[in-house]
Amino acid sequence: MTGPEQRLREALEARAASVTYGDLRPPLPPSASGPLIRMLRRGVKAAGLLGLAAALAAVMLMLSDAPEHSPAQVPAPSRTPAPAPHRPSATPATSAAPTPSPDVPRPEGPEPSAG
Amino acid sequence: MSATPLLVPVHPVQGIRRLLRRVADGRAGAVPVPVPPALDVGSGCEDIDTLYHHRRLELVRLAVLLVDDVPTAEDVVQDAFTALYRRHGPRLAGLDNPEGYLRRCVVNAARSVLRRRRTVRSYVPPRTTPAPPPEEEVLLREEHREVLDALRRLTHRQRQVIVLRYWSNLSEVEIADTLGLSRGTVKSTASRGLAALARRLEEAP
Known part of the structure; x- marks a missing residue:
């Protein structure tokens, strides 16, 4: 090996050896870096999956509750109760005012004259 | 082609701190270059964490020889590992030679660093002599x-x-x-x- 090459190797080795583990920052492998970001990503994914599951469940629930009707079917009668027939009350109504009826005979007597 | 001297953006306090730490550890003398443990490269059994712990120092040293200062070299190597992880996942699926991939990433990133420095130098007054890192x-x-x-x-x-x-x-x-x-x-x-x-x-x- 020639002079410059030998000197070069020695100088490079000396410079490289001047860097040791003690000079480096604490090790942080990329798989362990950014735990917060990874946790957030996992949270977003979990929330997305949960949302999807909830939406699917809601759709299933709606489909199972919906009445099955086809165009040929007659709509079922309403189940709302009809108005009940009027029952006579045991106590007479006091508030009802008597109304004149055409069948009521007029009282006899001279008719008042106009003049 | 003529090369312009490189500016080394190393903070002096950081270098002195590192030097003091090394002196306190008794490592100020000539340090033998430790040979990194051999990895079973290509067998597909190593994951990115193993590779990171086995090869990080060696790659930082390579980057230091290319970009001169340790913090930038560490950034370059960390970016290389991050790129590897994003592209091939923690198990390095579909990668035959992860070390070659990392080396390529480090060399390319170091070149980008040097190019950026050259661009910065064109806007600031040039220095006559390169500034080596304090620890060097x-x-x-x-x-x-x-x-x-x-x-x-x-x-x-x-x-x-x-x-x-x-x-x-x-x-x-x-x-x-x-x-x-x-x-x-x-x-x-x-x-x-x-x-x-x-x-x-x-x-x-």
Whole structure:
């Protein structure tokens, strides 16, 4: 090996050896870096999956509750109760005012004259 | 082609802090280069965490030789691992040579860093001499500093080829694959880079 090459190797080795583990920052492998970001990503994914599951469940629930009707079917009668027939009350109504009826005979007597 | 000196954006306080820590640990002297443990590359049994713990330091060292300062080198390597993770997942599915992928990412990102620095330099007054990192100034011997100084003055491409050839010990084919060049270009670039380096070392006082 020639002079410059030998000197070069020695100088490079000396410079490289001047860097040791003690000079480096604490090790942080990329798989362990950014735990917060990874946790957030996992949270977003979990929330997305949960949302999807909830939406699917809601759709299933709606489909199972919906009445099955086809165009040929007659709509079922309403189940709302009809108005009940009027029952006579045991106590007479006091508030009802008597109304004149055409069948009521007029009282006899001279008719008042106009003049 | 002439290379302009590189500005090294290392905060002096950070370098001094690092140096003090090393002195306190008794590591201020010459440190032997530890050989990274061998990985069963290509078997598909390693995951990104294993690769990260086994190869991070080596890749940071490679990046330091390309971008000069440790914080930027760490950023470059972290980005490379993040890109690998995003593209191939934690199990590195469908990747035959994860180390080659990482090396390519690091070299490309280092080139982008150097390009950005060159753009910044065109807007600020140039400095006459490159500023080496503070820890390098203290820890490295004078002759090593001269070589590294000469290395910084090479073109980006020459520097990459030289570092991959003489520090990573890659073959010409591997360097060509990493840099996306032909084998002939790698050979000629290495030859010219080495010649320029030798010339600058001779010129050095």
